[in-house]
Amino acid sequence: MKQDIKVSVDAVVFGYRQDDGISVVLIKRKYEPFQKSWALPGGLVLNDESLEEAVRRELQEEAGIDVNYLEQLYSFGQPGRDPRNRVVSVAYFGLVRPDDYQLSAQTDAEDVGWFNIKKMPKLAFDHKHILDVAIKRLRGKIAYEPIGFELLDKEFPFSDLEKLYQVLLDNDLDRRNFKKRIMSLGFLEELDETIQRGAGRPARLYRFNRKKYFELKEKGYNSDLFY
Amino acid sequence: MKQDIKVSVDAVVFGYRQDDGISVVLIKRKYEPFQKSWALPGGLVLNDESLEEAVRRELQEEAGIDVNYLEQLYSFGQPGRDPRNRVVSVAYFGLVRPDDYQLSAQTDAEDVGWFNIKKMPKLAFDHKHILDVAIKRLRGKIAYEPIGFELLDKEFPFSDLEKLYQVLLDNDLDRRNFKKRIMSLGFLEELDETIQRGAGRPARLYRFNRKKYFELKEKGYNSDLFY
DNA sequence: CTGATTTGTGTACAAATAACACAAAAATCA
DNA sequence: TGATTTTTGTGTTATTTGTACACAAATCAG
Numbered sequence: 389m390k391q392d393i394k395v396s397v398d399a400v401v402f403g404y405r406q407d408d409g410i411s412v413v414l415i416k417r418k419y420e421p422f423q424k425s426w427a428l429p430g431g432l433v434l435n436d437e438s439l440e441e442a443v444r445r446e447l448q449e450e451a452g453i454d455v456n457y458l459e460q461l462y463s464f465g466q467p468g469r470d471p472r473n474r475v476v477s478v479a480y481f482g483l484v485r486p487d488d489y490q491l492s493a494q495t496d497a498e499d500v501g502w503f504n505i506k507k508m509p510k511l512a513f514d515h516k517h518i519l520d521v522a523i524k525r526l527r528g529k530i531a532y533e534p535i536g537f538e539l540l541d542k543e544f545p546f547s548d549l550e551k552l553y554q555v556l557l558d559n560d561l562d563r564r565n566f567k568k569r570i571m572s573l574g575f576l577e578e579l580d581e582t583i584q585r586g587a588g589r590p591a592r593l594y595r596f597n598r599k600k601y602f603e604l605k606e607k608g609y610n611s612d613l614f615y
Numbered sequence: 616m617k618q619d620i621k622v623s624v625d626a627v628v629f630g631y632r633q634d635d636g637i638s639v640v641l642i643k644r645k646y647e648p649f650q651k652s653w654a655l656p657g658g659l660v661l662n663d664e665s666l667e668e669a670v671r672r673e674l675q676e677e678a679g680i681d682v683n684y685l686e687q688l689y690s691f692g693q694p695g696r697d698p699r700n701r702v703v704s705v706a707y708f709g710l711v712r713p714d715d716y717q718l719s720a721q722t723d724a725e726d727v728g729w730f731n732i733k734k735m736p737k738l739a740f741d742h743k744h745i746l747d748v749a750i751k752r753l754r755g756k757i758a759y760e761p762i763g764f765e766l767l768d769k770e771f772p773f774s775d776l777e778k779l780y781q782v783l784l785d786n787d788l789d790r791r792n793f794k795k796r797i798m799s800l801g802f803l804e805e806l807d808e809t810i811q812r813g814a815g816r817p818a819r820l821y822r823f824n825r826k827k828y829f830e831l832k833e834k835g836y837n838s839d840l841f842y
Numbered sequence: 843c844t845g846a847t848t849t850g851t852g853t854a855c856a857a858a859t860a861a862c863a864c865a866a867a868a869a870t871c872a
Numbered sequence: 873t874g875a876t877t878t879t880t881g882t883g884t885t886a887t888t889t890g891t892a893c894a895c896a897a898a899t900c901a902g
Contacts, residue, residue: 391659393622395692395703432618435701439692463690463705465622465666474662476622476705478690547849564851565891588848589898774880791882792860815879816867 393474397442398430398515400522401455401482403489403502404539406548409555410505410526412519415450415497421471422512424498428519430477431496443480451500452492455482457538462521469514479518481525483538530556534575537596545583545591575601620701624669625657625742627749628682628709630716630729631766633775636782637732637753639746642677642724648698649739651725655746657704658723670707678727679719682709684765689748696741706745708752710765757783761802764823772810772818802828 401413414426429450433442440458447453458480465476491500503509505523508516530536530553540548550566570576575597582590628640641653656677660669667685674680685707692703718727730736732750735743757763757780767775777793797803802824809817 389662391621392662393660394618395620395622433620433692433703435616435619436694438694439690439703460689462687463666465660465705467663467665476660476666476703478692478703545849562892563849564893567850569890584899586848587846587900589850591849772880789860789862790880791862794881796859811868813879814869814877816869816881818880 393476395433396430396475396477397433397439397446398428398477398479398518399443399447399455399482400428400461400479400519401447401451401453401484402505402522402526402539403484403486404552404555405486405489406551408502408504411502412505412508412522413447413451413453413491414501414503414509414511415494416499416501417512418496418498425512426503426509427512428479428515429497429500430479433478439478440480443482446496447482450494450497452494453484454488455484456488457483457535461518461525464514464518466514477518479522481522483535485539486541527556534573534596534601543579543581543593543595545585546594547591549594574604620703622660623657623702623704624660624666624673625655625704625706625745626670626674626682626685626709627655627688627706627746628674628678628680628711629732629749629753629766630711630713631779631782632713632716633778635729635731638729639732639735639749640674640678640680640718641728641730641736641738642721643726643728644739645723645725652739653730653736654739655706655742656724656727657706660705666705667707670709673723674709677721677724679721680711681715682711683715684710684762688745688752691741691745693741704745706749708749710762712766713768754783761800761823761828770806770808770820770822772812773821774818776821801831 399413403411403413405411413429415429417423417425417427429447430443431446431450433439434445437445439460443458444455447455459482461479461481463476463478467474469475469477489502491502494500505519508519510516511519526535536549536552536556537544539552546567547563549570550561550563553566554561577595577597577600579593579595581593583593584590626640630638630640632638640656642656644650644652644654656674657670658673658677660666661672664672666687670685671682674682686709688706688708690703690705694701696702696704716729718729721727732746735746737743738746753762763776763779763783766779773794776797777788777790780793781788804822804824804827806820806822808820810820811817
């Protein structure tokens, strides 16, 4: 019998804001199945586009959002995960900065929104499962690759990084030791500017120097533990 | 236009023998395209089987082999990677013990064989790329998860483990420090039996205790670095 | 001007890792 | 059967890395 399987992509896009914590973009489905349920953005891959192109297109169409970091997460292909057809879905994992936080202009979805990962609504299909895998990846990965910076503004006060790590790995970390460790990695630039937000002493701004990161990585500074 | 994409699976199965080093199972293709080229075992997913079932079936049909460890590797979906159809391939990563090393009874392939990863023939499709990703995963993963044991006999002399790590991470490791580290993880059992192979003092046998490994992992003995 | 809030910074101790060499058991060869 | 070669087995010290810990500086709010 001829193969009758469809291929889709789904995206778990994370964002972070101090007030909100870690959130994910969801869309409200316009059509059956799971009409009006919340779901991960995604859809069928077109014949002539790559998987990554498909994800970016769907994110644009359904949520009006651009991610600044995107990697493949995992593929889900259990028969029966979509009630109608056999669908194999390649899930992606994306990160956006606070700047790009605003969602807009959804044509293919009834609604779009950010949802804190601790207060998720019921999700369509097996999307809860996909989300769980993505959260695990985020937590795991932030500990040994510098992807946390993708969730912050390009220039940020050090305390933002501290707080992000605390929220994600929910432990209390010692501010002094944390800073020592991060700075010793050698790819975080200290700027001359400062920023002031609310009360307290103004904070210096820092910037992740991606070029330097790759240089150091090349030179065999083993991509060991990071935090 | 209707979606016209096929879904396949491919498998990178690693084996290890002292004389041979690290090898991978390849099959010689019976049909076009790439007729008579060497390729990774794999094929189209059937409508009613899971991805993992498809991999195991293909490995059985094409190479007559059972793997004792299998995990999803990555999905490859670039348009044009198969000259005829658009094919999205979900690649898997498998490990076999020396016992299960023998290949057999290929019905769907013209030939099957083990190839040392340093002496690979030209491969069909983008299989060279898939293999590279798999090797990277193997090297990366062996350093922080106990999958090396899946490449050894169930009971093995400690030196086998040493040598495996040396071949994979090609560095000289200090035998004493390596042993201390592995033993301190607490899930390697020292047996009373010994084995003698060629010259030299007989070696004690060891066994990986998977149950204990998961217990310790549960208890939060952070699945930190391993080697 | 006072109190609250946030940023910024160094040192001492503990723990983990790395460096290092020789003896014991068996096989092989003379 | 004795000497040589091969492989396994084991402990201590030095170095590096990680952890614990507290108070001053700069600004805002009242």
